[in-house]
Amino acid sequence: MTLQANFYRDRVCLNVLAGSKTNASDIWQAAEGHVLVGVLSKNYASVAAAVDDMRDYAQRIDNALSVGLGAGDPRQSAMVSAIAAELQPQHVNQVFTGVATSRALLGQPHTLVNGLVSPTGQVGWVKISTGPLSSLAADGIVPIATAIAMLKDMGGSSIKYFPMGGLQAIDEYRAVAQACAGHDFWLEPTGGIDPDNYATILRIALEAGVAKIIPHIYSSIIDSATGDTRPQDVSTLLAITRRVLDETA
Numbered sequence: 704m705t706l707q708a709n710f711y712r713d714r715v716c717l718n719v720l721a722g723s724k725t726n727a728s729d730i731w732q733a734a735e736g737h738v739l740v741g742v743l744s745k746n747y748a749s750v751a752a753a754v755d756d757m758r759d760y761a762q763r764i765d766n767a768l769s770v771g772l773g774a775g776d777p778r779q780s781a782m783v784s785a786i787a788a789e790l791q792p793q794h795v796n797q798v799f800t801g802v803a804t805s806r807a808l809l810g811q812p813h814t815l816v817n818g819l820v821s822p823t824g825q826v827g828w829v830k831i832s833t834g835p836l837s838s839l840a841a842d843g844i845v846p847i848a849t850a851i852a853m854l855k856d857m858g859g860s861s862i863k864y865f866p867m868g869g870l871q872a873i874d875e876y877r878a879v880a881q882a883c884a885g886h887d888f889w890l891e892p893t894g895g896i897d898p899d900n901y902a903t904i905l906r907i908a909l910e911a912g913v914a915k916i917i918p919h920i921y922s923s924i925i926d927s928a929t930g931d932t933r934p935q936d937v938s939t940l941l942a943i944t945r946r947v948l949d950e951t952a
Contacts, residue, residue, distance in 0.1 A: 708793050708815060709767065710915055711737040715905065715944050718769055718794070718891065718919040722931035724760055731764040733934035734941050739794045739815075739917065740764050745773025750785045757790055769794035775819055775865055777801075777835040784808050787816075794917075796863065799854070800834030806858030815917075817863035817891050818854045820847075822872040829864075829879065847882040854888070861889035861917065869895030870903065877907050884912035892916070897923030898939055902947050909951040 710716045717734055720741040721727035727740045742760050747753035761768040770792050772779040780801035787795045788808035795805050795816045802818040809816070820829040823842070829850050832843035845853075851862065864879050876892065883890040890913045892904050901920065908916045924936035 707813060708739055708917070709736045709765075711735075711941070711944055712948055714909065714915060714948065716915070716917050717937065717940055717944070718893075718917050719924065719932045719937060719940075720771070720921050721760065722925065722929060724763060726931040726934075727760050728763045729934040730932055730937050731767060733937040736765070736767070737941060737944075738937065739767050739769040741769040741771045741796075741919075741921075743771040743773040744779045744782045744786055745771075745776060747782075750782055750789070753782070753786050754789045757786065757792075761790060761792060766791075766793055768792035769796060771796045772798070772819075775833065777833060777838045780804075780835055787814065797859075798833040798835070798838075799831045799850075800837055802854060802859040803857035812858070815860040815889075816858065817861045817917075818850075818857070818859045819863045819865055820850050821865060822867065822875045824875075826874050827878045827882075829862075829875075847879050848886060851882060851886045851888045861891050861915075863891040863893055863919075865919075866894030867892055867896070867904075869897070869900050871895070873903075873907070876904070877911065880908045880911035880913050883908075884914070887914065889913065889915040889917065891919060893919035893921075895923075896920045898936060898943065901940060902943050905944065905947050906951060909947065 708716045717738040777798045784805040799818045805816050819833045
């Protein structure tokens with residue numbers, strides 16, 4: 704079973720949500736396999752129900768499954784870890800404080816485990832208090848380099864930078880990208896990304912020298928009537944990825 708995400712030209716892998724199992728298959732084909740398909744733990748009543756259903760998703764898409772929290776909800780942290788332990792997916796979304804638990808329960812270093820940190824309004828600093836209890840306390844704000852070191856200590860693979868609000872925190876995002884490049888860490892920009900601003904967000908990470916980038920593009924490409932991600936938009940995002948990679952080569 705494959706445990707390494709399929710990065711386009713070894714640099715970029717999309718992350719989008721599936722509204723159904725058929726939609727997951729369509730997304731996989733539209734992205735030519737260069738995608739991690741998100742399924743949210745929040746949509747299930749129990750770990751057992753999630754594992755049973757997500758296993759079918761994984762079989763359809765060569766295990767390119769991304770186990771999600773649901774809008775970064777810290778209350779889902781323990782459930783995500785429990786699901787990941789059973790399924791051994793390619794990708795796990797976690798709050799900052801949940802990274803070590805997920806890695807320990809996975810029992811292997813291959814699955815990608817991100818750690819959620821948030822913008823602060825201060826360039827070079829990020830909020831790491833994104834866990835079930837810490838998110839209710841006073842903000843824990845540290846230099847981005849410190850956050851990366853702590854995530855490495857816990858077995859994390861990447862920074863999930865959320866919520867970006869599209870281009871609203873662009874100067875902070877650029878500093879995060881530079882830090883990830885400088886400390887050999889992967890980056891997952893998330894929140895408010897759409898086909899119009901995607902090229903700018905991707906270019907910043909590539910020009911900073913980030914080794915691997917996993918942009919999360921969610922609501923902007925979801926059909927509100929069906930809840931499915933539009934495969935044609937995924938194809939568009941892949942075409943944009945190709946173009947930006949060519950321009951920054």
